[in-house]
Amino acid sequence: MREISILIGGEAGDGTKLTGKLIGKILNRMGYSVFIYDDYQSLIRGGHNFSIIRAKDKNVKIHQNDIDILIALNQETIDFHKKHLKKGGIIIYDSSNIESQKGIGIKMLEKVQKLGFPKVLRNAIALGALCKILGIDFKILEKVIKENLETYQKENIKLAKFGFEEPEKKFELNKLSAKPKILLTGNEAIALGATKAGLEMYIAYPMTPATSILHFLAKYKDEFGIQVVQPENEIAGILMVEGVVYAGKRAMIGTSGGGFALMTEALSLAGMAELPILIVLSQRAAPSTGVPTYTMQGDLLFAINAGHGEFQRIVVAPGEAEQAFYLAGELLNLVWKFQVPGILVSDKHLSESTFSVSLNVEKINKTSPKLFKGKKGYKRYLLTKDGISPLAFPGQKNVITKATSYEHDEYGLTTEKPDEIVRMIDKRKRKKDAIIKEMKKRETVKIGGKKNSEKVLITWGSNIGAVEEVANNLGYKVIQPLYLEPFPIWAIEKELKGTKTIIDIETNSEGQLATILKCHGINVDKTILKYDARPFTPKELEKEL
Amino acid sequence: MKEKIELKDLNTYAQKTWCPGCGNFSIEIATKLAILELINEGFAKKEEFVLLSGIGCHAKIVDYINLNSFYSIHGRVIPPATGIKLANPKLKIIGFEGDGDAYNEGISHLIWAAKRNTDITLIVHDNRVFALTTGQYTATSPKGFKGGSTPKGTFEEPFNPIELMLASGATFVARGYAARQGHLKELIKRAICHRGFSFIDVLQPCVSFFNTYEFYNQRVYELEEKNHDVRDFERALKLARKWDYSSCDTKIPIGVFYQTQKPTFEELYQQKSISEKEKIQNLKKILEKLR
Numbered sequence: 001m002r003e004i005s006i007l008i009g010g011e012a013g014d015g016t017k018l019t020g021k022l023i024g025k026i027l028n029r030m031g032y033s034v035f036i037y038d039d040y041q042s043l044i045r046g047g048h049n050f051s052i053i054r055a056k057d058k059n060v061k062i063h064q065n066d067i068d069i070l071i072a073l074n075q076e077t078i079d080f081h082k083k084h085l086k087k088g089g090i091i092i093y094d095s096s097n098i099e100s101q102k103g104i105g106i107k108m109l110e111k112v113q114k115l116g117f118p119k120v121l122r123n124a125i126a127l128g129a130l131c132k133i134l135g136i137d138f139k140i141l142e143k144v145i146k147e148n149l150e151t152y153q154k155e156n157i158k159l160a161k162f163g164f165e166e167p168e169k170k171f172e173l174n175k176l177s178a179k180p181k182i183l184l185t186g187n188e189a190i191a192l193g194a195t196k197a198g199l200e201m202y203i204a205y206p207m208t209p210a211t212s213i214l215h216f217l218a219k220y221k222d223e224f225g226i227q228v229v230q231p232e233n234e235i236a237g238i239l240m241v242e243g244v245v246y247a248g249k250r251a252m253i254g255t256s257g258g259g260f261a262l263m264t265e266a267l268s269l270a271g272m273a274e275l276p277i278l279i280v281l282s283q284r285a286a287p288s289t290g291v292p293t294y295t296m297q298g299d300l301l302f303a304i305n306a307g308h309g310e311f312q313r314i315v316v317a318p319g320e321a322e323q324a325f326y327l328a329g330e331l332l333n334l335v336w337k338f339q340v341p342g343i344l345v346s347d348k349h350l351s352e353s354t355f356s357v358s359l360n361v362e363k364i365n366k367t368s369p370k371l372f373k374g375k376k377g378y379k380r381y382l383l384t385k386d387g388i389s390p391l392a393f394p395g396q397k398n399v400i401t402k403a404t405s406y407e408h409d410e411y412g413l414t415t416e417k418p419d420e421i422v423r424m425i426d427k428r429k430r431k432k433d434a435i436i437k438e439m440k441k442r443e444t445v446k447i448g449g450k451k452n453s454e455k456v457l458i459t460w461g462s463n464i465g466a467v468e469e470v471a472n473n474l475g476y477k478v479i480q481p482l483y484l485e486p487f488p489i490w491a492i493e494k495e496l497k498g499t500k501t502i503i504d505i506e507t508n509s510e511g512q513l514a515t516i517l518k519c520h521g522i523n524v525d526k527t528i529l530k531y532d533a534r535p536f537t538p539k540e541l542e543k544e545l
Numbered sequence: 546m547k548e549k550i551e552l553k554d555l556n557t558y559a560q561k562t563w564c565p566g567c568g569n570f571s572i573e574i575a576t577k578l579a580i581l582e583l584i585n586e587g588f589a590k591k592e593e594f595v596l597l598s599g600i601g602c603h604a605k606i607v608d609y610i611n612l613n614s615f616y617s618i619h620g621r622v623i624p625p626a627t628g629i630k631l632a633n634p635k636l637k638i639i640g641f642e643g644d645g646d647a648y649n650e651g652i653s654h655l656i657w658a659a660k661r662n663t664d665i666t667l668i669v670h671d672n673r674v675f676a677l678t679t680g681q682y683t684a685t686s687p688k689g690f691k692g693g694s695t696p697k698g699t700f701e702e703p704f705n706p707i708e709l710m711l712a713s714g715a716t717f718v719a720r721g722y723a724a725r726q727g728h729l730k731e732l733i734k735r736a737i738c739h740r741g742f743s744f745i746d747v748l749q750p751c752v753s754f755f756n757t758y759e760f761y762n763q764r765v766y767e768l769e770e771k772n773h774d775v776r777d778f779e780r781a782l783k784l785a786r787k788w789d790y791s792s793c794d795t796k797i798p799i800g801v802f803y804q805t806q807k808p809t810f811e812e813l814y815q816q817k818s819i820s821e822k823e824k825i826q827n828l829k830k831i832l833e834k835l836r
């Protein structure tokens with residue numbers, strides 16, 4: 001077998017998410033590339049949660065809804081997903097609480113209760129059964145349990161053994177020679193990329209789907225030497241970040257649409273005061289509270305336009321975990337280089353899905369910003385050719401550094417004089433040219449699929465997994481802008497030369513990338529938009545083409 | 546060697562735009578003198594001071610003092626002050642807010658600063674009116690205050706910031722009066738030297754929209770002359786309640802109401818720094834664990 005999809009489902013609190021991750025790890029150790037999609041509701045108990053784990057002998061960056069093995073811990077998992085079971089697929093279910101049917105019923109709950117263990121431990125039985133069916137060596141399972149579960153190890157292994165003895169081997173999942181890759185969620189990749197680029201402080205108020213950055217960095221703060229702070233609200237959060245960067249340390253904040261909306265006044269302050277802040281905006285299905293644990297790309301134009309007044313910013317949008325790692329590091333360096341706010345736009349699908357990645361950690365390095373080296377006469381907003389004024393920080397001898405929300409002179413004192421206002425606006429505007437010059441040296445647009453095709457799929461963010469897979473199957477070229485502001489129109493125009501059809505693919509209802517393209521004189525021939533708060537799967541997308 | 550500076554070293558070329566007679570002048574001088582003395586006494590270096598302000602008449606003070614400053618937005622002095630202090634605990638942070646900043650727009654930050662005991666000093670220019678927006682009532686305007694938005698007088702009772710700060714856990718709570726410049730200077734010095742969140746509500750007459758000079762001159766007395774024990778919380782609370790920011794029939798105590806010691810936010814949050822090499826090793830180790 002070269003590809004397999006497994007779905008595990010249960011109620012919230014049943015532990016299916018962790019089990020999904022462990023299944024991913026097991027398949028990863030078998031040498032497969034893995035993608036895990038977690039679908040969960042905004043509640044703590046009850047409801048219906050599931051994870052789909054797709055493993056392939058080639059790079060995989062998206063799940064499919066069609067399932068080879070369905071693991072059900074509750075009745076709803078069967079009711080909802082049985083229709084997706086492929087021919088020859090198998091159901092493993094807990095026959096203690098699910099009505100009997102074709103497949104492998106094991107009295108998991110009963111067993112666990114008889115032994116007096118907590119209910120969630122029944123997942124180990126399911127894992128055991130799964131490994132047996134797939135012909136996976138028990139040692140691999142045992143190792144994964146030992147390395148990943150901190151409590152109830154012995155009990156889990158005992159139960160896994162029990163599960164392993166129950167069914168018969170049904171599939172032959174060959175062990176591949178590939179070395180297991182790193183399994184990373186988009187949010188973990190963002191955190192790690194920023195860390196490698198010198199992040200010193202992370203400040204965030206919890207909000208799905210950005211929260212796992214906060215948890216990840218809080219967990220490893222001592223290993224990374226990063227301070228992690230939970231502020232009283234998002235307004236305080238972004239302003240704390242602005243204080244930190246004014247004092248000379250690298251700081252980042254993460255949130256979703258609602259929190260970002262609260263930050264917009266201070267975003268303008270970053271524009272005016274030229275503060276190098278980095279915001280991670282992980283979109284959820286909105287407007288307002290919307291569908292908080294599901295995905296949508298409704299905030300692209302908001303990210304690009306948020307804040308009052310005109311000021312430059314840099315907006316990037318990675319589509320999968322590797323891109324997230326590199327772009328987070330790159331953006332942190334760039335905001336310091338150009339002293340502008342930066343926004344990394346993600347969404348639930350990228351932030352919380354798990355990817356197999358291979359990372360070249362050395363590729364990201366902290367680059368030094370332009371620093372004041374003089375002995376006296378420091379001017380925070382010195383007029384320069386490229387608009388970038390040298391930085392100095394409070395505490396530095398012979399330096400007085402004045403940051404301000406008011407329009408100001410070079411020294412940082414308030415001005416209302418017309419000529420000084422124009423001079424300062426022009427100075428800040430010059431940074432746009434400098435940024436574009438820098439971007440032209442970098443990969444700002446990712447090209448994939450059949451590169452010489454006349455038919456183009458253009459998309460952004462987390463759709464890339466599905467879009468690329470379909471493009472490879474059907475012979476389309478893929479254009480994915482990684483930078484959205486400044487918009488890399490030069491690179492896109494070059495890639496569009498000689499093409500005949502342009503199809504725009506987004507998970508929102510208005511086609512926001514298509515709108516941006518239109519502003520730059522590019523009209524797409526068709527848009528494929530999905531806004532049921534679920535990501536595209538390749539099969540769904542193929543049907544639309 | 547101690548650094549010696551003069552008052553003029555703290556001046557900028559910015560033109561002052563406060564109304565003649567405004568209480569802000571006195572607060573500015575008191576602040577400059579306090580900082581000047583602290584520098585010359587060797588308490589801190591000039592470059593170690595960072596001033597912050599919100600938006601309003603009072604806020605212009607940072608343009609008038611030649612020290613590091615962060616001229617923030619309305620109501621948002623405490624969050625950047627907290628960030629600066631976290632990033633570099635050696636710095637001496639002094640925030641200036643109007644009553645509009647501190648008690649209206651940014652009230653949540655104020656309570657949190659007291660709760661956390663962030664080691665910063667906050668000086669509130671409490672003119673009990675939104676001055677820069679031409680005279681509307683604020684959280685500390687007296688009941689019946691007539692302003693642009695309440696021509697017939699506000700129905701709301703003011704709240705008492707001293708009481709609020711005591712209840713929120715502030716470790717240095719004081720009230721000053723702009724027209725008692727020497728006393729105010731001493732208060733500011735003590736506040737800066739205090740380790741933890743220092744709060745001074747400064748009664749500041751606004752000659753254009755709420756001229757309170759006479760009112761305060763008749764009522765203000767200094768706690769320092771009354772042998773008040775600043776460690777006595779219950780007594781502090783009682784003194785705080787003496788005047789409710791509305792009534793006219795009582796004396797108004799100024800001075801330090803309460804002072805105590807607690808670990809500061811920055812001390813508790815200090816992050817052990819690690820070398821770049823160590824960090825990369827750890828990062829690689831964690832990546833290995835994620836296989």
Ligand SMILES: Cc1ncc(C[n+]2csc(CCOP(=O)(O)OP(=O)(O)O)c2C)c(N)n1
Pocket residue numbers: 599600601602603604619642643644645646647670672674675676677678683
């Ligand atoms: C978010 C926001 N809302 C409103 C304003 C308008 N505004 C400017 S100053 C001010 C109030 C100033 O009152 P206060 O803080 O007491 O300072 P004062 O002028 O009395 O010194 C207001 C409401 C603003 N700048 N920003």
Ligand code: SF4
Pocket residue numbers: 562563564566567568569602603672676677750751752753754
């Ligand atoms: S309006 Fe009031 S607070 Fe503002 S400068 Fe004039 S007197 Fe001072």
